[in-house]
Amino acid sequence: MPPLFPSARRALAAALTVTAVLAPVTACHGTGANRSDDPATAVSPAPASPTVTDGGPPRGPGGRVICTPEMLRFHAGALPHRARRMLLTVTNYANRPCDFAAPHHPLLSFGDGRRPAVPVIGRSRPGSVGTLAPNATAYALITTGTGGNGRKVSQFGVALAAHTVATQVGLGDRTPARVDPRTARVTYWQPSRAAALRW
Incomplete structure (x- = not known):
């Protein structure tokens, strides 16, 4: 059609x-x-406040933030007028306070790390568990040992809790110190330099 x-x-x-x-x-x-x-x-x-499950900082009792190496800056050095003594300091550079995890003292390792952590001086335990505010500093005194077979070290490992990776901390003046890991000791974290130097 x-x-x-x-x-x-x-x-x-x-x-x-x-x-x-x-x-x-x-x-x-x-x-x-x-x-x-x-x-x-x-x-x-x-986003919600970070937790362990979403990759945020670990939480302790009451939901308080636990200090981690990423939040902190370490410094160590010999004390010029104290024989066989070193001072370890840690400063919180995060924007939030954090609590030291148990055992509330630095776990020190000298050498290859196969030895147990340096024992703590029990009498140095402070009255309360330390909370580190932003920009605040905590202190720990290290006695380097009395044995004659110590080794010279220019850095050592510092862990904040058992079964965690140690942070390697170098001595501030770059001068090696002689340390005997078998007789060395460390204090609990102290709230002030004066408190640490009592030991």
Whole structure:
């Protein structure tokens, strides 16, 4: 039926023209809807406080933050007027306070780390468990031992809790100190330099 062919062709062309005109409008409208409603592109809420499960700092009793090496800066050096004594300091450079984990004293390792940690001086335990505020410093005195077979060390390992990786701390003046790991001792973390130097 030849008379129908031009009409059908014009109808088809008109339909295609309408579709071509409407398609960009629909696409733009759809994009805008996705930006406001799609959870994948919506603004996310503020994250919750970090916990152990989401990679945040470890928590102690009451949800308090436990000090980790990433929050701290260590320094060690011999005491010029005290024979066989070194002072270890640790400063909190985080923006939040943290608590020292049990056993509340530095676990020191000299040499290859196969020896047990240096024993603590029991009488040096402070009255309360230490909390380290931002920019605050804690102190520990190290007696380097009395034996004659000590080794010269320019750095040693400091761990904050059992079964954790030790941080290697170098002596500040770069002068090796003679240490006998069999007779060396360390205090608990002290709140002041004066408290540490009593030992």
